[in-house]
Amino acid sequence: MVVMNNSTKRLAREPAANRTPFQRRRSVTGVLFLVPTMLLVGVFIVWPLIDVIILSFYDWNGVSTTMSFVGLENFRSLTDLPGFWEMASGTVVYAAGVTALTVVISFFVALGLDKKGKGRINRSFLRAMWFLPCLLSMMVVGILWRIMYNYNTGVINNLLAAAGAKPVNWLETYGVTRWAIIVASVWAQLGMCVVIFLAGLQSIPTELYEAAKIDGASGLQRFTNITFTMMAPSITINVLTTSITAFKMYELPLTVSNGLPGYHTRLLTQKIHDLGFKAIDLGRGSALSVVLIVVITVISIVQLTYLRRREDIY
Amino acid sequence: MTMRRLLAVCCMLALLASFGLGLAEEKKPVTLQVSIVETDWLDAWEDGMKPAFEAEYPWITLEAVSLGEEKRIFHATRAAANDLPPVLQTDVGGIYYELIDAGRILDLSGYEAAASIPQSYKDAYTYNGVLFGLTQGAAFDALYLNMAILKEAGWEAAPANWDEFIQCCKDVMEKTGKAAVTVAGAKSTTIWMPFETILLNVAGETLGAGVYEEQIRKGTLDVSAFPAVAERLDQLAPYMMTGSSQNTEDDVTAVMAEGTCAMAIAGNWTANNITNAIATATGDIANALMIVPPFNDPGKKVWLAATPESAIGVSKVDDPGLAEARDIFFEWLYRPENFKWIQNARGTLPVLANMTADQVVLPDAVKVFSAATQDATTFSMSFNNVTETVNLDIQTALADLFSGNATGAQTVERIQALYSADPLIK
Numbered sequence A: 001m002v003v004m005n006n007s008t009k010r011l012a013r014e015p016a017a018n019r020t021p022f023q024r025r026r027s028v029t030g031v032l033f034l035v036p037t038m039l040l041v042g043v044f045i046v047w048p049l050i051d052v053i054i055l056s057f058y059d060w061n062g063v064s065t066t067m068s069f070v071g072l073e074n075f076r077s078l079t080d081l082p083g084f085w086e087m088a089s090g091t092v093v094y095a096a097g098v099t100a101l102t103v104v105i106s107f108f109v110a111l112g113l114d115k116k117g118k119g120r121i122n123r124s125f126l127r128a129m130w131f132l133p134c135l136l137s138m139m140v141v142g143i144l145w146r147i148m149y150n151y152n153t154g155v156i157n158n159l160l161a162a163a164g165a166k167p168v169n170w171l172e173t174y175g176v177t178r179w180a181i182i183v184a185s186v187w188a189q190l191g192m193c194v195v196i197f198l199a200g201l202q203s204i205p206t207e208l209y210e211a212a213k214i215d216g217a218s219g220l221q222r223f224t225n226i227t228f229t230m231m232a233p234s235i236t237i238n239v240l241t242t243s244i245t246a247f248k249m250y251e252l253p254l255t256v257s258n259g260l261p262g263y264h265t266r267l268l269t270q271k272i273h274d275l276g277f278k279a280i281d282l283g284r285g286s287a288l289s290v291v292l293i294v295v296i297t298v299i300s301i302v303q304l305t306y307l308r309r310r311e312d313i314y
Numbered sequence B: 001m002t003m004r005r006l007l008a009v010c011c012m013l014a015l016l017a018s019f020g021l022g023l024a025e026e027k028k029p030v031t032l033q034v035s036i037v038e039t040d041w042l043d044a045w046e047d048g049m050k051p052a053f054e055a056e057y058p059w060i061t062l063e064a065v066s067l068g069e070e071k072r073i074f075h076a077t078r079a080a081a082n083d084l085p086p087v088l089q090t091d092v093g094g095i096y097y098e099l100i101d102a103g104r105i106l107d108l109s110g111y112e113a114a115a116s117i118p119q120s121y122k123d124a125y126t127y128n129g130v131l132f133g134l135t136q137g138a139a140f141d142a143l144y145l146n147m148a149i150l151k152e153a154g155w156e157a158a159p160a161n162w163d164e165f166i167q168c169c170k171d172v173m174e175k176t177g178k179a180a181v182t183v184a185g186a187k188s189t190t191i192w193m194p195f196e197t198i199l200l201n202v203a204g205e206t207l208g209a210g211v212y213e214e215q216i217r218k219g220t221l222d223v224s225a226f227p228a229v230a231e232r233l234d235q236l237a238p239y240m241m242t243g244s245s246q247n248t249e250d251d252v253t254a255v256m257a258e259g260t261c262a263m264a265i266a267g268n269w270t271a272n273n274i275t276n277a278i279a280t281a282t283g284d285i286a287n288a289l290m291i292v293p294p295f296n297d298p299g300k301k302v303w304l305a306a307t308p309e310s311a312i313g314v315s316k317v318d319d320p321g322l323a324e325a326r327d328i329f330f331e332w333l334y335r336p337e338n339f340k341w342i343q344n345a346r347g348t349l350p351v352l353a354n355m356t357a358d359q360v361v362l363p364d365a366v367k368v369f370s371a372a373t374q375d376a377t378t379f380s381m382s383f384n385n386v387t388e389t390v391n392l393d394i395q396t397a398l399a400d401l402f403s404g405n406a407t408g409a410q411t412v413e414r415i416q417a418l419y420s421a422d423p424l425i426k
Helices: A006-013 A021-055 A073-080 A084-114 A123-135 A138-149 A155-162 A176-202 A206-214 A219-230 A232-248 A251-257 A268-278 A282-313 B002-025 B039-056 B071-080 B095-101 B112-116 B119-124 B147-152 B162-176 B188-207 B211-218 B227-239 B249-258 B268-282 B320-333 B336-346 B364-375 B388-402 B408-419
Strands: B030-035 B060-064 B087-090 B138-146 B179-183 B261-267 B288-291 B303-308 B311-314 B377-380
Touching: A021 A282, A073 A084, A073 A282, A084 A123, A084 A176, A084 A232, A084 A268, A123 A176, A138 A155, A138 A176, A138 A251, A176 A232, A176 A251, A206 A219, A232 A282, A268 A282, A268 B071, A268 B388, B030 B071, B030 B320, B039 B060, B039 B268, B039 B320, B039 B336, B060 B320, B071 B087, B071 B095, B087 B320, B112 B320, B119 B303, B138 B147, B138 B188, B138 B268, B138 B364, B147 B162, B162 B179, B162 B227, B162 B261, B179 B188, B179 B227, B179 B249, B188 B211, B188 B227, B188 B261, B188 B303, B188 B388, B227 B388, B227 B408, B249 B261, B249 B268, B261 B268, B268 B288, B268 B336, B268 B364, B288 B364, B311 B320, B320 B336, B388 B408
Parallel strands: B030 B060, B030 B087, B179 B261, B303 B377
Antiparallel strands: B087 B311, B138 B261, B138 B288, B138 B303
């Protein structure tokens, strides 16, 4: 978030001709500082993005020297792909599930970690433990969970067997596999949300709690009216970043279940890869990428508008 | 005097000529990227082939790239960057046909190595008149058996036909409590095998050799015209080990090494791994048996799917030094004394016509299998005839079948729809 103080606001308003040499030098220095980042963003994000949008209107295999313009045909034919709607709805369910569970669980974990008291385990140690999965690559996380979910030798079914329960076919059962992947994703992303929530919790002035206590507010009232409301910016950040990450997720479902059973856990990102690099159909792969970008953008704007309004209320 | 002068001039010319030749022999060092090495012959590459080649041609350094990666994706990415490795694996269809059309994968007809490959294999790797790959071997579907488990289930010999095979699966599960059969479902080539072997043995007599391939190629094969295919898929599915739809080939090897499954349907290229895994599980290599899948009706002959394996080809390079190194290596690779490294490490059936008997060292199980393939009627594996898109969707349909999420009839219906989905058929 860019915070503008009075002098920068004034600087932004003033015409360039009226600025002092010092102010002009400061503007140039600022722009120079931005140049490396703008170059990197331009080369690695903006340019490929434009390229993908252009490609989505062409039929091209990535190798041929000729590309044929097909208009919107690549977009139209997406729905002809076997399992397209199952993949699309699966992506939405996955993203919604991961976002909701990650944000809610991490919020309560952060509350628990924020508490002080005698006899508690060292908070820094616990924070590090919760954050640890974030340091692993998604491929590693996927392989770990795949091993744990293995029907015959996985630790989860071994524990179930030890408890006298029947083994579950985690990776080949409709309904179960999707949730198995959501759980793995939540585990992998929880740590980052916990850190953001902890930072938010620690920025709440203790005076607010003391004043509320003196006014006779109960513990629940202090939580809902102070903690929860003051955490609005942290919730906004966590909901946004987690949902965007979930929509873009590729490696984890691929490594855990290979998109099976059926198209049940095959996210649109995996289909983009299959189209682009296995079927060498870069046009349709790009078209699907563009659709996903639009979906993510729309959902992010809606989330941001709603959550920002909530922030403004308080 | 004149003679002495003439002699001196000749000596000087000879000296200059030899100096010049010496300079010519001073080759500029070249690093040659090869995208051919597979994990199953990595040891043979590192310990044998690479050092042997570099000793013979000291100015050429070999660099293996794309190890363990999916080759098609790797090549697509490198092709997009106009940076194809000079020596690379090639396959039928997909990006390789595009690269041939673009003149970036070259014709191998002029190479000496091409003469040692049987014509039928060269035909399979010829597109628009361009021979674009020399195959590494012949690939067949195979059934691997852990005879120790089968004996425990009351089977002293391997099942000889479909009915016996299903009865054997039933006996293994009921009498030993172990899984009957598994397959590498995560790989489209291998999950295709049980389906195609059933289809061939059901439809083979009716269609006859050649017609099946032709109908697959044109997308006109009507699988639903053979109801026994769906019935047999339904018979097989309950005996498939839980988790098979997610198995990689390494997983299958691991399962067989643990001794928790009696049989595996897999390609002959994993023969060494699986037979050694069965030896690990039972303590005796004699318990490992590899047979042509007995999916034939009692009293009928067995039908078998076969295909040339991934081939090796060359790409166009602009640097003459690199092009020379590429050609030297390619010819060197297909000399029998060098090619045997790949051949024997993988345990595949010999493909080079000029390979001598002492150069072929196959596991006993593979030798028996090799002889049995001579008696089977061989079809071209239809896996190679459909596009990657269709392959992936058929893989998904078969994974649903073997994980108990679809019936044989539903699977056949889905596959039929994909077969018929022109223009997806190549």
